[in-house]
Each structure stands twice: as C-alpha cells, then as structure tokens.
Amino acid sequence: MRAGRNKAPMRRAVIVGGGANGTWMSVQLAQLPSIGEIIVIDRDGRFGRGVAYSSTADHHRINVPAERMGGSSPDDSLGFAQWLLRFGHAEPANFAESFVPRRLYGDYLRAQLDAVIAQGRVHLRQAMVQAIECRDTGHAVLLDTGEEIEADVVVLCLGNPPPGQIARMVPGPRLVPDIWRAGALEAVLPEGDVLVIGTGATAVDAVLEIASRGVRGRIRMVSRHGQLPLIDEPSAACEAVTGIPVDTVRGMMRGLRAAVEEHGARGIGWQAVVDAFRVNAVDIWLNLPDAERRRFLRHLRSLWMVHRHRLAPDVALRLQRLRDIGRLEIITARVLGGEPTSDGYAVELHHSGRPPDASEMLEVDWALNCTGPDENYARSRDPLVASLLKGGLARPGPLALGLDCDLQQRLVNSEGKAVPGLYLVGPPSRGRFWEVTSAPSGRDQCVAVRRDVDVLLKALAETSR
DSSP, X not given: OOSOTTSOOOEEEEEEOOSHHHHXXXXXXXXXXXXXXXXXXXXXXXXXXXXXXXXXXXXXXXSSOGGGGOOSSTTOTTHHHHHHHHTTOOSSSOTTSOOOBHHHHHHHHHHXXXXXXXXXXXXXXXOOEEEEEEETTEEEEEETTSOEEEESEEEEOOOOOOBOOOTTBOOXXXXXXXXXXXXXXXXXXXXXXXXEEOOSHHHHHHHHHHHHTTOOSOEEEEESSOOOOOBOOOOOOOOOOOOOOOSSHHHXXXXXXXXXXXXXXXXXXXXXXXXXXXXXXHHHHHHSOHHHHXXXXXXXXXXHHHHHSOBOHHHHHHXXXXXXXXXXXXXXXXXXXXXXXXXXXXXXXXXXXXXXXXXXXXXXXXXXEOSOXXXXXXXXXXXXXXXXXXXXSOOBOGGGOSBOBOTTOEEEOTTSOEEEEEEEOSGGGHHHHSOOOSHHHHHHHHHHHHHHHHHHHHHHHHHTO
C-alpha cells in the first residue's frame, strides 16, 4: 500500500488481542500517520472488553475508585470519570468513592475503539493466531484459518492466561478448570455445595456469581494462606512516599510499615500509602537483584497481592454477610489433590498447623479452579505462546514469569536479542516489569510502544528512500 511514488510506503500493524490493552494499543498506533492499516485480532471477539470487562453483572466491580482508572493517556487522568458523567452514570457523583461495575469500563473501552475504527484504518478480525514468523520484510501472522497477514509491526496484547492445572487434581465433570470460559458456571446446580479453590480476586468473582445465580448450598473458599483481598476505601490524598529502602525486600517492607504508621497518625489510610508507593513499583522491581525478587515471590507475594488488589467496600460487605449467615466459609489449607466421585468431586486438604500426614478428604458437589492465571508460560497451552517458545522467537520471562521483553517492550528471543517490530504488552511482561495488570499501567506500556514504533518506522522510511 503506497501513497505515492515519492512518499514512504504506508505500514501495517497487527495487534494480537482485542481487550483493554489491545484497545489502548489501537488508540496509540492510530496517532501515527505512517501506519495505513491496523488489524486487531481477537480469538473470542470480545473487542474493547476482553475477559476482564465483558461481565454484565453489577456485582463484578472495578476494584479501585473510578477516578483512578485514568483515561487514554497519562495526561488524561480523569478520562473515564468524565465519560461516566457525560453518559449519565453519575451516581454517586463523586467518583473518588465510586467502585463502578466493570461493564461500564468495558463500555468506555469500546467507545475508544469505535472512535478509531471510524477513522477508517482500524479493522477487527475474530480468529486465533497460531504463530508469528519473521520475514525479510517484517513479520507474518499465521491464523487458524490458514491465512497469513504480513505486518511491519506486531504487538502481543495477550491478557491473562487461564489458571494452571492443579497438581494431582483429576479432571471430572464437576471440576470447573476455568470459570471465565463461556457458560462455565451455568451447570452449577442451585442446591450444590461448592468448593472455590483460591481466595483472590477471581475466587471472589466466582462466589458473587454463583450466589447471584441462586446457588443455595454451602460455599467454601480454600487457599494456603486463607486471605481474602483487603478492603479498599477512599482516604485523604497521600504525597509521594519517600525514604523507604528499596534495595532489599526486608528493608522495603519495614520502611513501608513505618510509612503506614506515620501516615495513619495523620488520618491517611494504608491504602493511600500503598498506592503512593506503588507508583514507583516498576523502577523498584527493575533495580532489585534477582535474589531479592525471588525472596519477594517466595515470602511476600501473597501478602502484597491482598493489599494491592483490593475489594470494593460493598463487595466486602456482601461477602461478610454470606459468612455471617453460614453460607460462606474460608479455609486455610493446602490442596493436595482431588478426584471425581459418583455425584461430585472430592478434594484432599492439608490444614495449616496439622501434622504432615494429617489430611482431610472434603466431598463437594462442585469444585472451581480459581487459583489465578498461570504465569509460567513454559507450560502454556496457548498455540501462539507454544509456537513462539518452540521456534525461539520468544523465551520465558525473568523468574519464569510470562515472556521476556526489553525495556522498550520488544520481545526477546531465545538468543537474548530484542526482535525489532515485535512487542509485548500487559500481563505477559510481569517478569520484566512486575506492575502490569492495572488499566493505567497497560495504557502506559502502549504509549511506550507507540513511541518506539514511531522511531522504528521513521528509520525504515529513511532506508527505503
């Protein structure tokens, strides 16, 4: 595609994944006039929403106040909150205290995507990407339809992977391996007793969903630490948190606790202190030695997660009510395995504090795997990820988290070299950057990719003259 004999050729970009990050990537790349076509490919056709924002249920909430979701750029800090007001979602009017349903952020994302589609350069394709190949002229994106799409730029916006298989859990009809699969919870019968394996954000979503569907049986949640996400709350503004040692995990946690105590004496909640500290999470992670990163993952990851990914206050209240009436129980135990029974599923648990050989076999009607995304991509069942690793176009990320990329978000191959024109955004880059799951962090990564793509395409234009 060429605009004229004396002009540089127009370029094509392919975005793999049409969720939140795929949407923001489309918005960013549409700002580059040298890109003539942007093709967004999504396996499930959830364009603009992805898995995270496709839920239509009001009880599936964004876990931060609406005003902290930002907008389309780092300078657009109130974009989502202003959109809510503009389209009549203004109750309560103060979005510093409003944890709105995730579907509304999905509506906002789709509106941003529709705006760039209207410009005529962004096109949507529902298909599965099977592989990516490097060519002399760029890259080829291979689809499950047999089609090949040539592109100068490819951005992988793959989102979170499904949960991994739990060791020694034998598959069966009453074991739900991934609650986000279409219709996964529809078979859960109203009178059934349910075991939710996990106590994090996905597990909370599962409990709220089955309770709203009228399941009247007992619900148990189990995890090794037995910790639900903590409760978020609006609090006084918090200035930058400084003076905390960031060269060791132990010093960091001591310093953060001291900062929480000091700010608490002034009426500033711990949530605001954690958020102010988290602003620098990427830089802190990048500068930590590998030994300290491993120490964090081994000893403090679960503690950080319950403070980082918090519950909307009314969601926490709903869970507490279920506990108060005996419908919901939290179990602190390790899952040793499980197997189908004639009319349900049996799970072997080892409770904390008991002798090593003392386990319990818990029989339930349904067991749900809500352990969170399996971030060890070396065992991924996704055909694209498997192909990238097998072909050497990618390698596992640091500390076996996700895939590796450099500081410009370029995918790093098995030889340790960055692949020009092939980028990685979002959760698969956790090993490199750690803080990658929030909507603003994903958007900021897309901004960084757009800047690098601009440099790349200008260089290509110079060489093609």
